[in-house]
Amino acid sequence: MSGTLVVNEIYLSLQGESTWAGLPCVFVRLTGCGLRCSYCDTAYAFTEGKRQPVSEVLSSVRRLAAEFVPGNLGGMVDPIKLPLVEFTGGEPLLQANAAPAMKALCDEGFTVLVETSGAYDLGVLDPRIRAIMDLKAPGSGEAKRNRWENIALLKSTDEVKFVLGSWEDYAWAKNVILEHNLTARCPVLFSWVAPLVAKQQDKSLKPVPQCAWNTISRNCTPIAAANTRVNSPNMMQSAPTVSRKNTA
Numbered sequence: 001m002s003g004t005l006v007v008n009e010i011y012l013s014l015q016g017e018s019t020w021a022g023l024p025c026v027f028v029r030l031t032g033c034g035l036r037c038s039y040c041d042t043a044y045a046f047t048e049g050k051r052q053p054v055s056e057v058l059s060s061v062r063r064l065a066a067e068f069v070p071g072n073l074g075g076m077v078d079p080i081k082l083p084l085v086e087f088t089g090g091e092p093l094l095q096a097n098a099a100p101a102m103k104a105l106c107d108e109g110f111t112v113l114v115e116t117s118g119a120y121d122l123g124v125l126d127p128r129i130r131a132i133m134d135l136k137a138p139g140s141g142e143a144k145r146n147r148w149e150n151i152a153l154l155k156s157t158d159e160v161k162f163v164l165g166s167w168e169d170y171a172w173a174k175n176v177i178l179e180h181n182l183t184a185r186c187p188v189l190f191s192w193v194a195p196l197v198a199k200q201q202d203k204s205l206k207p208v209p210q211c212a213w214n215t216i217s218r219n220c221t222p223i224a225a226a227n228t229r230v231n232s233p234n235m236m237q238s239a240p241t242v243s244r245k246n247t248a
């Protein structure tokens with residue numbers, strides 16, 4: 001493939017979010033984001049990165065995936081090819097060559113996920129790519145950036161994620177879910193805001209709404225205890241799932 005991508009990092013780890021949590025995954029973190037969510041824990045990906053040919057990026061994914069032997073699951077038939085591949089950021093959809101790179105990996109049989117802020121058009125994605133799309137709650141400071149037209153483009157294989165910093169955010173998310181009947185479209189995930197440590201507090205982030213932090217410090221544990229569920233890949237859910245993560 002021709003073209004380049006600006007890449008922050010590519011690494012193999014365990015998927016920690018979404019209904020795919022627990023599975024091995026190659027993460028391709030791209031540089032750049034057009035948002036500045038108050039709770040963002042990956043501000044280092046706003047600017048740090050190196051321009052690479054797409055062909056090199058694809059080669060890195062293949063190299064990290066090479067140690068996974070198909071069918072080596074104690075005699076069980078592999079339900080999917082492992083590892084997964086996830087494009088994240090930053091905001092992967094800001095780079096025009098990201099969608100073609102993801103499509104090329106789908107063509108090779110990979111299950112490809114993309115974590116996106118919800119501010120950019122999902123219509124550029126091949127239908128085999130599984131979007132994990134944020135809808136930004138007011139506490140993010142970026143709720144005006146939600147691209148509501150994306151909701152009509154969601155497939156049953158996509159997922160919507162709300163990152164919540166306060167009971168106000170939770171009430172907002174509940175209303176959005178009901179208004180758009182989101183649980184009939186795809187799995188819906190709730191994550192809660194983890195306060196940033198000093199070195200993560202990038203000056204460009206939107207100000208943290210004071211009420212959000214006061215409320216989360218009193219109440220985040222009861223929210224989690226009431227709603228946490230165990231997930232498995234492809235499981236359709238009738239109720240939101242809760243995990244802890246900030247980045248889109």
Ligand code: SF4
Pocket residue numbers: 033034035036037039040041042043089090091117246247248
């Ligand atoms: S949380 Fe995601 S969308 Fe928000 S600023 Fe960070 S990388 Fe961008």
